[in-house]
Amino acid sequence: MTNSVVDAPPAQVPDELTPGHSRWHGLRPYLPLVALVVAAVLPYSTVNLPGIFEGPLNSPGTLQLLAICLVFGGLAAGYDLLFGRTGMLSFGHALYFAAGVYGTDILVTKAGLPLWQAAVLTVAGGTTLAALLGAVALRTVGIAFAMVTLAFAQVGAILVARDFGGLTGGEEGLPLDVSGLPSALVGVTNTVNLYWLALAYLALVVLVVHRVSGSPTGRVLAGLRDDERRIGVLGLDPYRFKLVAFTLAGGLASAGGVVYVLIVGGASPHITSSELTLSLLVMVVLGGPGTRWGPVLGGVLYMYLDHRLTAFGSSDAVDSLPAFLSHPLSQPLFVLGTVFILAVYFFPGGVASLRTRLTPLLTALRPPR
Amino acid sequence: MNTVVLLTLTGLGLAALYFLVASGLSLVFGLADVLNFAHGLFLGVGAYATWWAAGNLPGAGPDGLGFVVAVLFGVLAGSLVAVLVELVLIRPLYSRTIEQVLVTVGLSLAGVALLQATWGADPRTFPRPAWSRQVTSVLGAQVPNAGLLLIVAAVLVLGALLAFLRWTRYGLIIRAGVENREMVTALGIDVRKAFTLVFAIGGAAAALAGALGGVYFGTVSPGQGGSLLIFAFIVVVIGGMGSVVGSAYAAVAVGLLQQFVNYYGTSGLGDLCVVGLLAVVLLLRPQGLAGKVAHA
Numbered sequence: 090m091t092n093s094v095v096d097a098p099p100a101q102v103p104d105e106l107t108p109g110h111s112r113w114h115g116l117r118p119y120l121p122l123v124a125l126v127v128a129a130v131l132p133y134s135t136v137n138l139p140g141i142f143e144g145p146l147n148s149p150g151t152l153q154l155l156a157i158c159l160v161f162g163g164l165a166a167g168y169d170l171l172f173g174r175t176g177m178l179s180f181g182h183a184l185y186f187a188a189g190v191y192g193t194d195i196l197v198t199k200a201g202l203p204l205w206q207a208a209v210l211t212v213a214g215g216t217t218l219a220a221l222l223g224a225v226a227l228r229t230v231g232i233a234f235a236m237v238t239l240a241f242a243q244v245g246a247i248l249v250a251r252d253f254g255g256l257t258g259g260e261e262g263l264p265l266d267v268s269g270l271p272s273a274l275v276g277v278t279n280t281v282n283l284y285w286l287a288l289a290y291l292a293l294v295v296l297v298v299h300r301v302s303g304s305p306t307g308r309v310l311a312g313l314r315d316d317e318r319r320i321g322v323l324g325l326d327p328y329r330f331k332l333v334a335f336t337l338a339g340g341l342a343s344a345g346g347v348v349y350v351l352i353v354g355g356a357s358p359h360i361t362s363s364e365l366t367l368s369l370l371v372m373v374v375l376g377g378p379g380t381r382w383g384p385v386l387g388g389v390l391y392m393y394l395d396h397r398l399t400a401f402g403s404s405d406a407v408d409s410l411p412a413f414l415s416h417p418l419s420q421p422l423f424v425l426g427t428v429f430i431l432a433v434y435f436f437p438g439g440v441a442s443l444r445t446r447l448t449p450l451l452t453a454l455r456p457p458r
Numbered sequence: 459m460n461t462v463v464l465l466t467l468t469g470l471g472l473a474a475l476y477f478l479v480a481s482g483l484s485l486v487f488g489l490a491d492v493l494n495f496a497h498g499l500f501l502g503v504g505a506y507a508t509w510w511a512a513g514n515l516p517g518a519g520p521d522g523l524g525f526v527v528a529v530l531f532g533v534l535a536g537s538l539v540a541v542l543v544e545l546v547l548i549r550p551l552y553s554r555t556i557e558q559v560l561v562t563v564g565l566s567l568a569g570v571a572l573l574q575a576t577w578g579a580d581p582r583t584f585p586r587p588a589w590s591r592q593v594t595s596v597l598g599a600q601v602p603n604a605g606l607l608l609i610v611a612a613v614l615v616l617g618a619l620l621a622f623l624r625w626t627r628y629g630l631i632i633r634a635g636v637e638n639r640e641m642v643t644a645l646g647i648d649v650r651k652a653f654t655l656v657f658a659i660g661g662a663a664a665a666l667a668g669a670l671g672g673v674y675f676g677t678v679s680p681g682q683g684g685s686l687l688i689f690a691f692i693v694v695v696i697g698g699m700g701s702v703v704g705s706a707y708a709a710v711a712v713g714l715l716q717q718f719v720n721y722y723g724t725s726g727l728g729d730l731c732v733v734g735l736l737a738v739v740l741l742l743r744p745q746g747l748a749g750k751v752a753h754a
Contacts, residue, residue: 178556229740232493232555236695237740240733243688251726363688367495367563374560416575423575426568430547433560 121295128288131155132281143400149280154396156280156287156352158389160345163287163294165372165388167341170298172370173378174307175334176314178231181238183365184222184245185339187356188215189346191249191263194356195256198266204274208347212340219339223332230317239363246361262357265350274351283352290348291385294341299381301337310334314379368395371429377441386440395421463599465717471605471674473713474612478667479690480697480705481619482660488636488700490653491555492548495562497664497690498683499569500536504665505584505678506573508532512585520585528585529669536665537658544657549650566684573680581677590673604674611670615663619702628655636700689716692732696739711735 116123134146142151164186171177192211196202202210226237252259267275273282301307309330312320317327350356359365368391376387398421417423432439436446483497511518511531518528547565551557590607593600623629631652634642642649664683671686672678689712697708712732720728 178559225737225741232487232491232559233695233740235493235559236691237737239688240692240736244730244733247726247729251724253724253726364567364684367567370560370563371567417572420571420575422567423571426564426566426571429564430561430568433557433564434550437557 125288125292128159129285132284141397147281149277152280152284153352154393156284157349157396158392159284159287159291160349160352161372161392162385162388163291164342164345165369165376165384165391166291166294166298167338167345168369169373169376169378169384170301170310170334170338170341172373173380173384174298174302174314175310175331176317177331177335178235179226179238179335179338180235180363180366180370181222181226181240181242182338182342182369183361183363184238184242185215185219185342186346186349186365187245187249187361188218189343190350190356190360191257191346192343193347193350194263194265197269198263199256201269204270211347212344215343215346216336216340219343220332220336223335223339227328227331227335239366242361242363242366246358246363249358249361257356257358260358262355264355267354270351283348286348287352290345294345295381295385297337297341301334306330306333368425371425373439375429375432375439377439380439380441383439383441390440391425394425398424459597460599461721463597464601465721466714467596467599467601467609468605469714469717470710471602471608471713472717473709473711474608475667475671475674475686476690476693476713477612477706477709478615478663478670479686480693480709481615481702482656482663483690484694484697484699484701484705485632485636485656486660487694489632489639489649489656490548491553492558492562493555494660495559495687496543496565496569497562497660498687499566499573500540500661500664501668501671501683501686502570502573502680503539503668504532504536505668505672505682506532506577507535507665508669508672509582509584509678521587525585525587529666532669533662533665536668537662540657540661540664541654543661544654548657549653552650570680570684577680579680581679584672584676584678586673586676602674604670608670608674611666615666616702616706619659622659623702628652632656689732692736696736 132147132152137145142148142154144151146152164182168179168182171179171182189211192214193204193207196207196210197204200207222238222241226234226241229237249257250259257263273279274286302310309320309325312323313327313330320327320330349360369388372387372391373384374387375391376385377383399419401418436442438446479497479501482500483494486492486494486497508528508531511528512520512525515528515531518524518531520528543565547561548558551561586604590604591602593602594606595601623633631642631647631649632655635649635652639649667686668678668683671682675682693705693708693712696712697704697706712735715731715735716728718728719731720726
């Protein structure tokens with residue numbers, strides 16, 4: 090396929106479409122690295138950003154919020170491997186995340202295992218679970234697949250809520266027993282280590298998703314998204330490739346659960362609900378499905394807004410509005426849901442596509458030279 | 459024996475609730491290929507509108523004829539919201555399945571949050587007619603009247619739906635559209651009018667489920683629709699998308715299974731059995747008990 094007999098003629102690129110050779114252009118490949126370094130040294134800053142965060146940047150509260158945002162950025166990037174890159178609409182991704190959270194929590198708190206053993210066992214278990222359930226669910230396609238994954242995740246939610254064997258703590262959740270954890274991960278003063286852990290998780294997910302989507306397997310996955318029948322005609326088995334993507338995404342999600350339980354210090358049943366999967370979907374669509382940074386941005390922004398809109402909703406500015414405005418605005422989910430619907434209509438590519446969408450507007454506004 | 463009768467009748471009551479939600483979902487999916495996550499919202503709207511009407515609407519009240527007026531108001535409100543959702547949000551995305559699902563997901567999040575913002579997150583006591591709180595003796599078992607009311611309502615809705623589908627012109631169009639939408643369009647019939655109609659019917663049935671579910675549970679809360687919706691989805695898939703009769707059979711199977719296993723086994727085991735039933739049906743008969751194969 091690749092070694093075609095006739096060489097294609099060199100493409101004629103119009104002058105105005107060749108990218109300008111500015112200094113900026115040479116730097117672009119290194120921007121992710123720069124962003125990573127900036128994010129890594131962020132906890133050393135004591136800058137106060139009133140209105141954006143409640144305390145200075147290195148205060149434990151702000152760092153915890155940032156860490157949660159980073160974990161969800163990673164989760165959204167992992168979910169995008171299914172939705173944006175392979176075209177699988179799974180409504181059960183919360184199950185594998187919850188497996189990571191509850192698995193670690195139960196193994197550490199109830200079984201008394203050291204953290205690293207619990208983490209390894211949990212991620213292995215979460216990946217196996219994804220492989221097994223994916224093997225069943227992938228026998229269906231499209232909407233039926235969405236339904237089956239939703240039902241499987243519902244089983245997880247019921248198991249956690251009904252508290253079989255007294256393992257999960259039921260409705261009240263299960264606080265993490267910190268006595269056996271490494272001391273660097275425990276306590277308010279060590280929040281910064283958790284922040285770095287979350288950052289490392291995000292970097293790992295972005296790296297894995299990037300490597301996979303650049304590999305031959307990733308091209309097959311993109312092909313499955315665009316035209317599954319054609320992949321079948323080419324002699325490749327769609328089922329196996331989809332199962333690989335599903336298993337990998339499940340494993341990444343359970344790893345995210347391990348990090349999340351350390352940051353939050355316990356497990357609560359709401360993370361097993363289908364609403365978590367729905368919010369992952371919202372994050373990916375808001376950010377831009379199938380792009381490298383879109384889902385990450387979407388996840389970070391969504392979690393940030395979800396936390397901060399609560400404070401915004403109870404602020405004086407909103408309270409002084411008439412009741413029919415202030416009550417809905419005090420509900421983060423109302424604002425996010427509305428923004429999401431608008432995004433589906435008017436910005437199908439999400440945040441990541443804003444640049445290309447705004448460029449014509451900006452060029453039109455720029456004074457002629 | 460008493461226990462079996464009681465469990466059967468309460469199970470059928472649950473099945474009636476599932477059927478009322480699932481029949482609309484199934485028709486909407488079968489005809490318009492829309493997986494409607496906002497269906498739980500219609501249920502919430504119906505429940506809250508009934509609750510509001512019983513307290514505030516002149517002529518409506520918590521008892522007697524006033525209660526009927528209140529329920530009618532709730533059903534009308536649910537139907538109206540469903541039609542608005544179809545016209546404003548779903549129609550522009552005609553035949554773009556994934557986007558339609560995404561919009562209904564967003565709507566379910568925003569709508570439930572809006573209900574919560576307006577009436578608070580805590581459950582509200584539902585106005586119940588006095589007789590619905592009493593029990594009737596059936597074959598020696600004391601069955602709550604609210605459950606019987608649900609069963610009667612669901613049977614009436616099933617009969618009305620079947621009669622509508624079988625003997626009216628629009629029913630014919632809907633049946634034909636579920637079978638082969640392209641062909642109906644090719645014959646020069648505007649199938650989109652039928653979409654709106656199906657949304658109105660589904661919204662009305664869901665709102666009725668909300669109102670009668672409020673009587674059954676005694677309270678109404680914003681999240682009620684969402685938890686019922688997942689089981690309604692399961693009923694739709696087991697019954698076969700687009701089939702009202704299939705939904706009815708599946709609802710009865712799911713309701714009875716859940717009630718019996720939850721009583722004789724551990725609480726919660728019944729819910730797991732339902733999902734197991736779903737997995738078995740999907741693996742052995744992916745098109746459901748009756749109905750067409752679910753396409754992407």
